[in-house]
Amino acid sequence: MEVLFGIFLTWVVKILYALAVFVIGKVVAKKVSHILVGVLKKANIDETLVKFLETTVYIVLLVLIIIAALGALGINTTSFAAIIGAFGLAVGFAVQSNISNIGAGILLILLKPFKKGDFVEVAGTAGTVEILGILNTTLKTPDNVVIFVPNSAIIGGNIKNYSLEPIRRLDLAIGIGYEDDVKKAKEVLMNILKRDSRILKEPAPSVGVAELADSSINFFVRPWVNSGDYWAVRSDLLEKIKTEFDENGISIPYPQMDVHADIKK
Numbered sequence: 001m002e003v004l005f006g007i008f009l010t011w012v013v014k015i016l017y018a019l020a021v022f023v024i025g026k027v028v029a030k031k032v033s034h035i036l037v038g039v040l041k042k043a044n045i046d047e048t049l050v051k052f053l054e055t056t057v058y059i060v061l062l063v064l065i066i067i068a069a070l071g072a073l074g075i076n077t078t079s080f081a082a083i084i085g086a087f088g089l090a091v092g093f094a095v096q097s098n099i100s101n102i103g104a105g106i107l108l109i110l111l112k113p114f115k116k117g118d119f120v121e122v123a124g125t126a127g128t129v130e131i132l133g134i135l136n137t138t139l140k141t142p143d144n145v146v147i148f149v150p151n152s153a154i155i156g157g158n159i160k161n162y163s164l165e166p167i168r169r170l171d172l173a174i175g176i177g178y179e180d181d182v183k184k185a186k187e188v189l190m191n192i193l194k195r196d197s198r199i200l201k202e203p204a205p206s207v208g209v210a211e212l213a214d215s216s217i218n219f220f221v222r223p224w225v226n227s228g229d230y231w232a233v234r235s236d237l238l239e240k241i242k243t244e245f246d247e248n249g250i251s252i253p254y255p256q257m258d259v260h261a262d263i264k265k
Contacts, residue, residue, distance in 0.1 A: 014072060014073050014074060015073065017072045018069040018070070018072040018073045019069075021065065021068050021069045021072045022065060022066070022069040025061070025062075025064075025065030025068060025069070026062065026065060028061075029057075029058055029061035029062055029065060030058065032057065032058075032061060033054045033057050033058040033061070034054075036053065036054060036057055037050055037054050040053065052102075052106075052134050098135060100152040101134075101135045101136065101150050101151045101152045102134050102135060102151075103152075104150075104151035104152040104154065104155035104156075105132075105133060105134040105135060105136075105137075105151040106134070107155055108132060108137070108151055108154065108155060109132065113159045113161060114129055114132075114159065114161045114163075114164070115129065115132070116129050116130065116131070116132065117129060117163070118161055118162075118163040118164065119161075119162045119163050120139070120159065120160060120161050120162065120163070121158075121159075121160035121162070122137070122139075122149060122153075122154045122157065122158075122159050122160070123149050123150075123153040123154055123157055124157075125139060125141075125147050125149055126139075126141065126160075127139030127140050127141040127142070127145075127147060128140050128141075130146070133151075134151075135150070135151065136148045136149055136150050136151055137149050137151060137154060162227065162230075163227060165227065166226065166227060167200060167224050167225065167226055167227060168224070168225060168226075168227050168230050169203075169222055169223070169224050169225075170221070170222065170223050170224075170225060170230065170233060170234055170237070171220065171221075171222055172220070172221040172222075172234070172237065172238070172241075173210065173218055173219070173220060173221075174189065174218070174219045174221055174241060174252070175213065175215075175216030175217065175218045175219070175252060175253055176216060176217050176219070176245070176250055176251060176252065176253070177216060177217070177250075177251040177252075177253045178216070178217060179251075180217070180249075180250045180251055181250070182209065182217060184248065184250065185217075185219065185245070185250050186207055186208070186209075186219065188241075188244050188245065188248055188250065189207045189219060189221055189241065190205075190207050191244075192237065192240050192241060192244060193205045193207070193221070193223050193237075196223075196233065196236070196237070196240075198225055198226070198229045198232075198233050199223040199224070199225055199233065200223070200224040200225060200226070202224075203224045204224075205221075205222060205223035205224065206220070206222045207219060207220070207221050207222070208220055215253050215254075216252075216253045221237070221241075223237075
């Protein structure tokens with residue numbers, strides 16, 4: 001009877017010790033993760049990355065605490081740790097694409113090539129950044145379509161950020177006929193640019209002959225505008241150029257093909 005009581009008492013002590021290890025360890029894990037969050041926030045690390053690291057560190061510590069608690073019960077944790085390692089390896093192979101996305105997501109958050117609200121072109125897709133997540137980035141296209149782009153596809157290609165700089169240059173190619181007055185056409189184009197208050201004085205806009213093409217004399221028209229005015233100014237300029245060319249008798253040629261048929265009667 002005393003032997004049974006001794007065994008019972010030993011197991012009670014072990015269980016209480018294991019519970020103490022688990023409870024105290026869990027409190028410590030939470031404290032460590034909270035300290036980590038505070039350090040990362042002071043370093044101005046992105047909130048998405050902070051939350052991801054907080055969760056990851058807490059889960060890793062919790063697994064170690066569970067192993068320690070099992071060891072306190074007298075259970076051989078060597079095989080248990082091996083099983084966890086094998087399981088982790090299997091999961092790693094199963095989600096290796098997601099792991100690459102997570103790594104790419106962390107790089108994007110740290111490097112900050114774009115932020116929420118920027119209009120970007122990534123992985124062959126253009127849109128406004130809605131969410132920069134750990135696995136993928138959410139874009140919304142101008143026609144209100146939401147697209148989820150894997151981060152690995154973004155980090156592995158070119159990133160065009162149209163919102164990064166406060167000003168942008170418009171590049172228009174305008175053609176006139178060979179019979180039209182080149183100086184007059186250039187003067188009309190410059191006057192159109194000068195009258196638009198949205199076009200910046202510095203850097204100064206420029207107009208010039210770019211090419212003597214097969215069926216037209218092509219001008220380059222390059223005004224600078226605030227990034228937010230880009231598309232509106234572009235559309236308005238094209239309309240004004242067409243209208244004022246018509247008023248001044250300047251033609252805008254289009255490709256033509258002359259077909260000569262030799263019909264024998």
